[in-house]
Amino acid sequence: MVNENVKNGIIFERGEPNTAFADFFVGDSYLNMLTMEPIPIGNVTFKPGCRNNWHIHKSTNGGGQILLVTGGEGYYQEEGKDAQKLAPGDVVVIPPNVKHWHGATKDSWFSHLAIEVPGENTENEWCEPVSDEEYSKL
Structure with missing residues (x-):
């Protein structure tokens, strides 16, 4: 039996408004x-123009994050590097302790699976928002 969502181009349900982390996003997500144990995996969906703040997945050993793009168009950028455009099928491996952000393009919804890589003494440090000026240059 074919899942109707998959048939319509939706792989995972969008979920609820991301109110728990709303302070760390510009726009609506x-x-x-999908799972919490043994590895947290979340389907994150961004409305057009939405992006998360700069942030760092801190760890003393291991850790980081993996993004599996499942829909729409978005961006990923590490501090000091150019942003890269993302599309379904793209995979981004984010090393621990690297400041970065990710989010939708201004004209497209964007979805990815966010996989938290296990590590020691892991924590997420949220930093400043990606400014409208920075974002508009993409």
Whole structure:
């Protein structure tokens, strides 16, 4: 039996408004936690123009994050590097302790699976928003 969502181009349910992390996003996003154990995996969906703040997945050993793009168009950028455009099928491996952000393009919804890589003494440090000026240059 074909899942109707997959048939319509939706792989995972969008989830609820991402109110728990709304302070760390510019724009509206949605979160559907697919698993919590043994590894947290969340489906994050961004409305057009939405992006998360700069942030760092800190760890003393291991850790980081993996993004699996499942829909729409978005961006990923590490501090000091050019932003890269993302599309379905793209994979981004984010090393621990690297400041970065990700989000939708201004004209497209964007969805990715966010996989938290296990590590020691892991924590997420949220930093400043990606400014409208920075974002508009992309």
